[in-house]
Amino acid sequence: MIAGQLIMPATQNTAACASNIQRPTSNAQHPTGNTARPTTPVQASVPTSTLDIGCPTFDIRREAPPGNIISHIRPDIGQYVGSPSIAILPDGAYVASHDLFGPGTTEHKRATTLIFRSEDRGATWRQIACVEPAFWSNLFVHDSGDARGAALYLFGPTHHHGLLVIRRSDDGGHTWTEPRDAASGLLTPYGQYHTAPMPMLAHRGRIWRAVEDATASTHWGQRYNPVLMSAPLGADLLRRDSWSFSGMYRQSRDWLGGRFGGWLEGNAVALPDGRVADVLRVDYAPGGKAALVTLADDGHTLEFSPADASNGTGGTGAGFIDLPGGPTKFSIRRDPRSPDSAPVYWTLANAVPPRHARDKENHCAIRNTLALLRSTDLRNWELRYVPLYHPDSKRHAFQYVDWLFDTDGNGDDLVVASRTAWDDQHGGAPNEHDANFLTFHRIQNFSTQTMADSVVDPTGLGW
Structure with missing residues (x-):
């Protein structure tokens, strides 16, 4: 697919966000201050058809990634695209x-x-704001x-x-x-926190979010421990006193035969029996x-x-489950069309095909395959596409993807934002x-896709 256009506004504040992105200063500022700058430019790859708007452009048709380009940051300046997120507004805009x-x-x-925003269902995009300080953040x-x-x-x-x-x-x-x-x-006056653009869960009158406390260590992986936070659905979400936090569950390096390296980027989900989980x-x-x-x-204690x-020691209560793509970030959402009595869950994950299993020792760093998976119990996952x-x-x-169901009317699509x-x-x-x-993708008729419909022959990948 030819990449979509990233159309920049004709009037731009070129001294604002773009200059800060390309030449960030080292001046420390108050961690809770915020700067929101509308309609500012970004280093963007756009087709030559947008040359008439007066922005720096180049022809990327021979090198374009799949999907529609939302944003491009030239990698030789030491800045990279992270934490993709996507939302669908009530007016239909993305x-x-x-x-x-x-x-x-x-x-x-x-952080920046x-x-x-897209007014045409993801075909073209324009930058509308630059928010600081904000990192690892999700839109909803x-x-x-x-x-x-x-x-x-x-x-x-x-x-x-x-801080959170x-x-x-x-607007x-x-x-x-x-x-x-x-x-x-x-929301937090002190502390250190980790997360990614993870789903919000509306369940039992509350809105839930999973995060990680990052104070247990100074080493990646070892420092992270899960926490669930929630607020009443009708509360003012900007007020700290609207939110409640669960206790933290501390990890052990002895888990998985001493090969456990950490847990992070949790999904707040509702189990088939109605309990909340991460x-x-x-x-x-x-x-x-x-x-x-x-x-x-009790609504406060986490259990694990x-x-x-996979080794049969834990039965249906085992805390460690098999999930293709489990070592990299994945987002889980329940299909809104599935009944409470028979929920269906979906995720997009970097499953590693047998063909690539030896590319790197740790599959966390193998992210060239994006797979759609389905589950009815959050414990057993089926590769679908x-x-x-x-x-x-x-x-x-194609990593850290955020995605949403776009199933209004007769649609059966997923809309996806990928860190590519x-x-x-x-x-x-x-x-x-x-x-x-940052690329946009639409997976049409996702629920009926099969491995045989994949963009690559799965048998050639060893599946």
């Missing part, structure tokens, strides 16, 4: 976001998140039942291991509230594991059994992790 990470950014002091639409109606929210840390904040936009993402205090979106990515070589942590009936379902694939796993990836590592005229992504594109 909004997407990504942050910037890497040595050329200020991700550890004052870019906001984009929520109606608290007040006179303002449904609003767009952005939730996440201020920076790498920063939430912002609201009442579709152009402008945002500022999280200055306990009444305006500063399904987390697990760092474990080679890979293929996830962790299922449940919330006790470190037994491994491969929508994206590249034969090279060293410098190509691909070739460009600046040398391309330096590796699979340091992505240079």
